[in-house]
Amino acid sequence: MKSVMTTLLGSALLATSLSAAAMDPEKQIETRQAGFTYMAWNMGKIKAQVIDGSVEYNQQQVEAAANTIAAIANSGIGALFGPGTEQDIGDVHTRVDPALFENMQDVAQLAGNMGTAANTLAAKAATGDQSEIRMAFAEVGKTCKACHDKYRLD
Template sequence: MMKKLIACSAGLLMAGAASLAMAQVSPEDQIKFRKAGYSYMSWNMGKLKAQVIDGSVAYDQKQVEAAANAIAAIANSGMGALYGPGTEKSVGNQKTRVKPEFFTQKDEVAKVAIAFNQAANELAKVAAGGDKAAIAKAFGDVGKSCKGCHDQFRMD
């Protein structure tokens, strides 16, 4: 019982510390950090595309698996916290292309976010198996989930 109490207390303290740290991130930095996350994910999608779809780069199982894991890690990193108040418009030198609807259509945002997380997790799982056809399909599903969000919530 004592171990459960200690674990629960530690979890609450860490969650509180994470909330406090997030509260200190300015809207400008939130935009900068989320753009960096999406850029890193895009780079990894490009590596997968080159190796699995285009064949323009020799297939390397370890690189494919690492790229898929990076995408899944970003998908599961809690980037939604980087869409806080004040980030619905460009701030300072950080430009954003998020549409205002992103901040008002919470249910629809949740749907596209869940679809993305599921697709990214499936890609990581499939990539670990090394079946190029399955990886290509899972890669396409991630791309569709990205497009689903972009079509609804990203300005041109």
């Protein structure tokens, strides 16, 4: 079931990335924010179970969350940073630093690092080895922070 859900999520995100050019900038911002929010929610599930221990560890939930993070990270979500999405549009606000759009090669490297780290997290989650999951989770967090530190406004 989890692989079916991951496949469906990945397919939906891929379709979104392929159709991003057809989206207006407002919809691109909303869609990318939804993707990153969903990623953060899944990071929170892993954090609660493996890092904090505030929720009882559930192998299937952690693995599903890690697979979801990898699917989003590798979905082509970068296509949602199209022209006009560097600024607020109506009621839709963005915290992206316009410098992102001037440094796409650097952004591509950061995104690649995120995809690699997310894939490693998914692989480690499949083993159930919580110490390995913790290390891989930390690497994903570092890739998020690297991009936020450079290209996210307060």
